[in-house]
Amino acid sequence: MDLLSNLALGFETAFTPVNLLWCFVGVLLGTLVGVLPGIGPTATIAMLLPITFTFSPVTALIMLSGIYYGAQYGGSTTAILINLPGESSSAVTAIDGYQMARKGRAGQALATAAIGSFIAGSVATLILAVAAPPLARVALNFGAAEYFALLVLGLLVSISLAHGSVLKALAMICLGLVLGSVGQDVTTGTPRFTMGFQELYGGINFVSLAVGMFGVAEIFRNLETERSREVGVKSSFSLWLTREDWRRIAGPIARGTGLGSVLGILPGGGHVLASFASYSAEKNLSKNPKEFGQGAIEGVAGPESANNAAAQTSFIPLLTLGIPAHPVMALIVGAFILQGITPGPNVINDQPALFWGIIASMWIGNAMLVILNLPLIGLWVKMLTVPYRVLFPAIVIFASIGCYSINNNPFDVYAIAVFGVLGYVLIRLGCEPAPLLLGFVLGPLLEENLRRAMIISRGDPTVFLTRPISATLLAMGLACIIIAVLPAMRSKRAQVFVEDD
Amino acid sequence: MMKRLVLAAAAAALMSSSAFAQDAANYPNQPVTIIVPFSAGGPTDTVARLVAESMSRDLGQQVLIQNVGGAGGTLGAGQVAKAEPNGYTLLIHHIGMSTAPTLYRQLEFNPTEDFTPIGQITSVPMTIVSRKDFEPADAASLVTYLKENGADTTYAHAGIGSASHLCGMLLQEAIGVQMVTVPYQGAAPAMTDIVGGQVDVLCDQTTNTTNQIKAGEVKAYAVTTAERLQSLPDLPTTAEAGLPTLDIAVWHGLYGPKGLDPAIVTKLEGALQKALADPKVGERFAELGTKPVTAEEATPASLTEELTSQIALWKPIIEKAGQFAD
Numbered sequence: 163m164d165l166l167s168n169l170a171l172g173f174e175t176a177f178t179p180v181n182l183l184w185c186f187v188g189v190l191l192g193t194l195v196g197v198l199p200g201i202g203p204t205a206t207i208a209m210l211l212p213i214t215f216t217f218s219p220v221t222a223l224i225m226l227s228g229i230y231y232g233a234q235y236g237g238s239t240t241a242i243l244i245n246l247p248g249e250s251s252s253a254v255t256a257i258d259g260y261q262m263a264r265k266g267r268a269g270q271a272l273a274t275a276a277i278g279s280f281i282a283g284s285v286a287t288l289i290l291a292v293a294a295p296p297l298a299r300v301a302l303n304f305g306a307a308e309y310f311a312l313l314v315l316g317l318l319v320s321i322s323l324a325h326g327s328v329l330k331a332l333a334m335i336c337l338g339l340v341l342g343s344v345g346q347d348v349t350t351g352t353p354r355f356t357m358g359f360q361e362l363y364g365g366i367n368f369v370s371l372a373v374g375m376f377g378v379a380e381i382f383r384n385l386e387t388e389r390s391r392e393v394g395v396k397s398s399f400s401l402w403l404t405r406e407d408w409r410r411i412a413g414p415i416a417r418g419t420g421l422g423s424v425l426g427i428l429p430g431g432g433h434v435l436a437s438f439a440s441y442s443a444e445k446n447l448s449k450n451p452k453e454f455g456q457g458a459i460e461g462v463a464g465p466e467s468a469n470n471a472a473a474q475t476s477f478i479p480l481l482t483l484g485i486p487a488h489p490v491m492a493l494i495v496g497a498f499i500l501q502g503i504t505p506g507p508n509v510i511n512d513q514p515a516l517f518w519g520i521i522a523s524m525w526i527g528n529a530m531l532v533i534l535n536l537p538l539i540g541l542w543v544k545m546l547t548v549p550y551r552v553l554f555p556a557i558v559i560f561a562s563i564g565c566y567s568i569n570n571n572p573f574d575v576y577a578i579a580v581f582g583v584l585g586y587v588l589i590r591l592g593c594e595p596a597p598l599l600l601g602f603v604l605g606p607l608l609e610e611n612l613r614r615a616m617i618i619s620r621g622d623p624t625v626f627l628t629r630p631i632s633a634t635l636l637a638m639g640l641a642c643i644i645i646a647v648l649p650a651m652r653s654k655r656a657q658v659f660v661e662d663d
Numbered sequence: 664m665m666k667r668l669v670l671a672a673a674a675a676a677l678m679s680s681s682a683f684a685q686d687a688a689n690y691p692n693q694p695v696t697i698i699v700p701f702s703a704g705g706p707t708d709t710v711a712r713l714v715a716e717s718m719s720r721d722l723g724q725q726v727l728i729q730n731v732g733g734a735g736g737t738l739g740a741g742q743v744a745k746a747e748p749n750g751y752t753l754l755i756h757h758i759g760m761s762t763a764p765t766l767y768r769q770l771e772f773n774p775t776e777d778f779t780p781i782g783q784i785t786s787v788p789m790t791i792v793s794r795k796d797f798e799p800a801d802a803a804s805l806v807t808y809l810k811e812n813g814a815d816t817t818y819a820h821a822g823i824g825s826a827s828h829l830c831g832m833l834l835q836e837a838i839g840v841q842m843v844t845v846p847y848q849g850a851a852p853a854m855t856d857i858v859g860g861q862v863d864v865l866c867d868q869t870t871n872t873t874n875q876i877k878a879g880e881v882k883a884y885a886v887t888t889a890e891r892l893q894s895l896p897d898l899p900t901t902a903e904a905g906l907p908t909l910d911i912a913v914w915h916g917l918y919g920p921k922g923l924d925p926a927i928v929t930k931l932e933g934a935l936q937k938a939l940a941d942p943k944v945g946e947r948f949a950e951l952g953t954k955p956v957t958a959e960e961a962t963p964a965s966l967t968e969e970l971t972s973q974i975a976l977w978k979p980i981i982e983k984a985g986q987f988a989d
Contacts, residue, residue: 208703208730211703212712212715305859346988351823351987360734360738364732429852483858484874484875485851485854485858492851493704494704496708497704499709499870500709500947502946504874506875506878507875507880570729571733571738610848614845614846617844618845
C-alpha cells in the first residue's frame with residue numbers, strides 16, 4: 163500500500179538521531195516560547211532561521227514545524243494560570259481555564275489541554291497524511307464570498323462566548339470590530355483612525371490587545387484586592403483527571419478535533435475560527451451551559467483540541483500547494499526557500515523523504531510534547547506560589563519584551579498599557595474581553611472578504627446567495643439565529659398569556 | 664528572577680553604549696544589523712538573509728536581519744534614516760524605496776537624501792500569470808483579449824504599492840484598459856486565489872510564481888524583463904509579446920543612514936560584492952529565478968543612479984493612476 167510505504171519512508175527519515183534531537187529541541191523551544199506571553203512562534207522562527215542554514219532541509223523544517231505546534235501546546239499555559247493569552251486561540255482557553263485555576267483545578271485544566279492537544283494533533287496529522295492533496299483542492303473552492311459567509315456564521319454562533327449579558331457581549335463584539343478597523347484600508351490604502359501615527363498603519367497589534375485586555379487588566383483587578391487575593395492554586399497540585407472528568411472531555415475533544423481539522427485547511431483564515439467555533443459548539447451542546455465561564459472543563463478541552471488540530475492541518479495548503487495560511491507558515495516558506503526548495507505542488511513527488519519526514523515528525527513531536535508537558539504542569543502550577551508582588555512585575559516585563567519583539571515597534575508596548583486600563587474599566591463594568599477579541603480578530607477579515615467578494619462580482623450582492631457554499635453557510639447562520647430566538651419568543655408569549663389570564 | 668533581569672538590562676545598556684565608541688578602522692567589532700522593512704519569510708527577506716549570511720563571513724562579525732514591517736516598507740526605512748550612522752544599522756529595501764516618495768505624500772524621510780547608498784543586490788524579474796482555465800492561450804492573445812475584455816477581467820495584487828500593484832499599473836497603461844483590481848494582503852493570498860480560479864490575472868515576482876508555473880497550477884504568459892529567464896526558457900518577454908513599455912524588475916539595494924564614514928562604506932561594498940560572487944548565493948538566487956548584479960552594479964554610484972532614475976520613472980505613472988498609499 164502506498165500510504166504505508168510512504169509513512170515508512172517518513173518514519174525512517176524522522177527517526178534518525180539528528181532529526182529526533184532537533185525535533186525535540188523544536189517542540190521544547192516551542193513550548194517555552196508559547197508559555198512566555200507575547201514571544202510567539204513567529205519571532206522565534208525568525209530568530210532561528212539563520213541557525214538552520216547549516217542543517218539539511220528536512221532537519222531544519224522538522225525543527226521549525228516543531229516550534230510552531232509546540233507553541234500551540236505552551237500557549238494555553240499562561241492563559242490558564244494567569245489569564246494571559248498570547249494568541250487568539252488561547253484567549254478562548256483563558257475563559258474557562260483561568261476560572262478552573264481560580265478554583266484550584268489548574269492542574270486538571272493544563273492536563274486537559276495537553277491531552278486534548280495530543281489527541282487532536284495525532285488525528286489531524288493522520289488526515290494530513292491520508293488526504294492532504296484532495297483536501298487542499300477543496301479548500302481552494304473557498305473564495306472571498308465563502309470566507310465572508312463563514313465569518314458571518316462564526317460571529318453569529320460565538321455570541322455564546324459571553325456568559326453574562328448578551329447585550330454587553332454584542333457591544334463588546336462591536337467595539338472589537340471598531341478597534342479592528344484601525345490601520346490602512348486594504349483596498350485604497352487610506353489610513354483609518356491612525357491619528358497621524360505611521361506605527362498604526364498596520365493596525366493595532368493583536369498581542370498587545372490580548373495581553374492588555376486579559377493579562378494586565380487581571381493584574382489591576384488582583385491588585386485591587388491584594389490583601390485578600392486568592393492565589394490561583396493554593397490547595398491542589400494534582401493533575402489527575404477523575405473518571406467524571408474523562409467522561410466530560412471525551413466528546414469535546416472529538417468534536418474539537420473535527421472542527422479544527424476542517425477549519426485549519428482553509429488558507430484564508432479558517433484556523434482563527436477553530437477555537438471560537440469549538441467553544442460555541444460545546445456551550446450550545448452542553449446540558450449545563452451556565453457552567454461555561456465558571457470553569458467548565460469542556461470549555462478547555464474543546465477549544466484546545468480544535469486549536470491544535472487546526473495548527474496541524476494548516477500545513478496542508480503549504481505542503482501541497484505552497485500556499486502559506488498565516489504568518490508562521492509564510493516564515494516556514496521562507497525556510498524552505500533558504501534551503502533551496504520552493505514549496506509547491508511538486509514537493510510531494512520531488513522530495514518524498516522531506517514531505518513524509520515532516521509528517522512523521524509531527525507524530526513524534528506530538529508524543530514528545532505530551533511526555534514533556536505532563537510533568538511540567540507541576541512546575542507551572544508551582545509558579546503560582548511565587549509571591550504576587552514578584553510575579554506581576556515579571557509578567558508585565560515579559561509581556562512587554564514579547565510584544566516588542568514581534569515588530570520591534572515601541573508603539574505595541576504603549577498599547578499594552580492603554581488596553582490594560584481599558585480592560586480593567588470594562589471588567590468593572592461587567593463586560594467580558596473575549597467577545598471584543600473575537601470582533602477584533604474577525605472584523606478585518608470580514609471586511610476584507612466582503613469588499614473583495616463585491617469587487618470580484620462587480621458590486622452584485624447576490625453573489626453570496628448564488629454561490630452554493632456561501633449560501634449554505636449563510637443559511638446555517640440564519641438557522642442559528644432562529645434556534646436562539648425561538649425559545650425566548652415562546653417563553654415570552656407564554657408569559658403574555660399568563661398575564662392575560 | 665528580578666536580579667537576573669536587572670543584570671541583563673545593565674549588560675544590554677553597556678553593550679549599546681560601547682557602540683558609540685566606534686571608529687572606522689576597526690569596523691566591524693560587533694554584530695551588524697540589517698533592517699528588512701518587510702515581514703520575515705517574504706522574497707526581500709530571503710534575498711537579505713542569503714546576502715547577510717555570506718557577508719558575515721567576510722566581515723568576521725554576525726550580520727543579523729531584523730524585520731521591521733509595516734506601511735509598505737516605510738516604517739523600517741524611516742527607522743534606518745534616523746539611526747546612528749555607525750555602520751551597525753543598515754537597510755535592504757527594494758523597488759519600494761523609489762515609489763515611496765510618490766505613493767506616500769507625508770513621508771517622513773527622503774530616499775535620496777537621508778541614506779548612504781552602498782550597492783545594488785539583485786533585480787528579481789516578474790511574470791504575468793493567470794488562473795489555468797483563463798481563455799487566452801499565449802502572450803499575444805492575452806494582449807488582444809485584455810484590449811477587448813480588460814474591463815471585465817480581474818487583476819489581483821498584493822496591496823497598494825506592492826510590486827504586483829506596480830506591475831499592474833504598467834500593464835493597464837500598456838494595454839490602455841482599466842481592469843477590475845482586487846487587492847490582497849500580501850502575495851500569498853493573491854496567488855491562492857489565482858490557483859483557486861477566483862481571480863483572473865496576476866503579475867508577481869518569479870520568487871512567488873516559478874514553482875506554480877512549473878507545476879501547471881497557473882498559466883504563464885510573459886516575463887517582464889528584457890531577457891528570457893533561465894529557469895523558464897520557453898516564456899517570452901513582454902517586449903516579444905508586444906508590450907515593450909511593460910519593463911519592471913524588483914531591484915534591491917543596500918543602504919546605510921546618511922553620513923556613513925566612507926571607509927565603512929568601502930568595507931561594506933567589498934563585503935557585498937564578495938557575497939554576490941559567492942557561488943552558494945548565486946545558486947540560491949537562481950532557484951528564486953534571479954541572479955546577483957555585477958560587481959560594477961554593487962556600488963554606491965550605481966545604486967544612486969538606479970534610485971534617482973526609478974523615482975523619476977514611477978512618479979508620473981503613480982500620479983496618473985491616482986493611487987496613493989497614505
